[in-house]
Amino acid sequence: MKINGKEIPYEKEVTLDILMEKQGFDIKKIAVMKNGEIVPKAEFGSTMIGAEDSLEVVSFVGGG
Amino acid sequence: MKIQLNGKTVETDCKTLFELRDLRFTPDCITICNGFQTSQDMPLNEGDSVSIIKKGVMPSRDELESMMAARHTPAVHDRVKKARVAVCGLGGLGSNIAVMLARTGVGFLKLIDFDIVEPSNLNRQNYYVKHLGMFKSDALCQQIREINPFIETCGVTAKITRESAKELLSDCDIICEAFDDPAAKAMLTEAVLSEMPEKKLVCGSGMAGFDSSNKIQTRKIFKNLYMCGDSESEAEPGNGLMAPRVSVCAGHQANMILRLIMNINKP
Numbered sequence: 001m002k003i004n005g006k007e008i009p010y011e012k013e014v015t016l017d018i019l020m021e022k023q024g025f026d027i028k029k030i031a032v033m034k035n036g037e038i039v040p041k042a043e044f045g046s047t048m049i050g051a052e053d054s055l056e057v058v059s060f061v062g063g064g
Numbered sequence: 065m066k067i068q069l070n071g072k073t074v075e076t077d078c079k080t081l082f083e084l085r086d087l088r089f090t091p092d093c094i095t096i097c098n099g100f101q102t103s104q105d106m107p108l109n110e111g112d113s114v115s116i117i118k119k120g121v122m123p124s125r126d127e128l129e130s131m132m133a134a135r136h137t138p139a140v141h142d143r144v145k146k147a148r149v150a151v152c153g154l155g156g157l158g159s160n161i162a163v164m165l166a167r168t169g170v171g172f173l174k175l176i177d178f179d180i181v182e183p184s185n186l187n188r189q190n191y192y193v194k195h196l197g198m199f200k201s202d203a204l205c206q207q208i209r210e211i212n213p214f215i216e217t218c219g220v221t222a223k224i225t226r227e228s229a230k231e232l233l234s235d236c237d238i239i240c241e242a243f244d245d246p247a248a249k250a251m252l253t254e255a256v257l258s259e260m261p262e263k264k265l266v267c268g269s270g271m272a273g274f275d276s277s278n279k280i281q282t283r284k285i286f287k288n289l290y291m292c293g294d295s296e297s298e299a300e301p302g303n304g305l306m307a308p309r310v311s312v313c314a315g316h317q318a319n320m321i322l323r324l325i326m327n328i329n330k331p
Contacts, residue, residue: 031250038254038261058289060246061246062299063305064155
């Protein structure tokens with residue numbers, strides 16, 4: 001699977017929230033596109049990510 | 065010959081700009097010919113667009129409009145005037161972005177924030193001592209009326225939530241994310257991309273401290289999603305938000321919004 005264009009070693013199919021935590025992202029501060037489609041925050045726990053999936057993770061830092 | 069003078073078509077026999085100025089106005093007026101302000105006389109040609117405006121005095125709506133059109137070129141001015149932009153969060157980014165868009169002549173600005181102006185805001189946000197204690201939405205609308213009284217502003221004092229976002233933003237085409245809180249930034253991004261995919265979103269992330277201005281960039285992340293900032297300079301103890309870098313990022317966001325208004329989708 002790919003995250004932000006980088007290949008990530010695939011272990012097994014996993015939900016998006018667990019994958020993001022494993023990859024060190026803070027779920028509250030990100031927006032995620034799966035294969036070009038935005039994933040609603042409410043569906044992070046039920047969205048399965050497999051070997052063929054490509055994710056774009058947009059992370060925000062505080063300040064404005 | 066026929067020329068455009070202060071937004072109206074007029075017939076004139078004057079051969080030069082200053083001849084026209086001295087005939088119809090006074091020599092101390094400001095002269096703008098085809099978008100260029102000049103203190104030197106120049107020949108007039110058929111079809112020229114000329115603004116002659118009294119120095120230091122508020123012009124009429126028509127005069128200001130024609131002067132703005134002349135400065136920004138009529139094609140740009142017409143588009144900008146029709147644009148509808150929502151600014152979400154009126155802090156260091158949002159207050160500066162709103163003022164820049166008002167100066168550019170954006171026809172409708174929806175200005176949304178739940179908070180009041182506090183002393184700690186004055187280091188970077190576009191407010192004055194006289195605004196302390198006012199709702200930011202009210203303070204900013206008041207300022208913009210003094211910058212460009214001929215654009216429409218709609219101040220909203222509310223916290224944008226995942227539930228309220230769609231309805232609050234329904235009357236705008238371009239959304240500017242200018243929150244402070246990263247969770248709010250992520251929430252709005254998700255809300256716009258999933259519920260309003262036709263709208264364009266310009267976000268800010270990473271502008272604290274005084275690291276190089278050149279690290280602040282505008283990037284297109286995705287169709288309709290643009291991100292300004294260095295993506296990493298977080299506001300935290302020891303790395304506060306300061307006027308120069310916050311303004312640089314605000315300028316990036318405002319310019320990207322202007323480019324989108326002009327139908328340019330490249331960052």
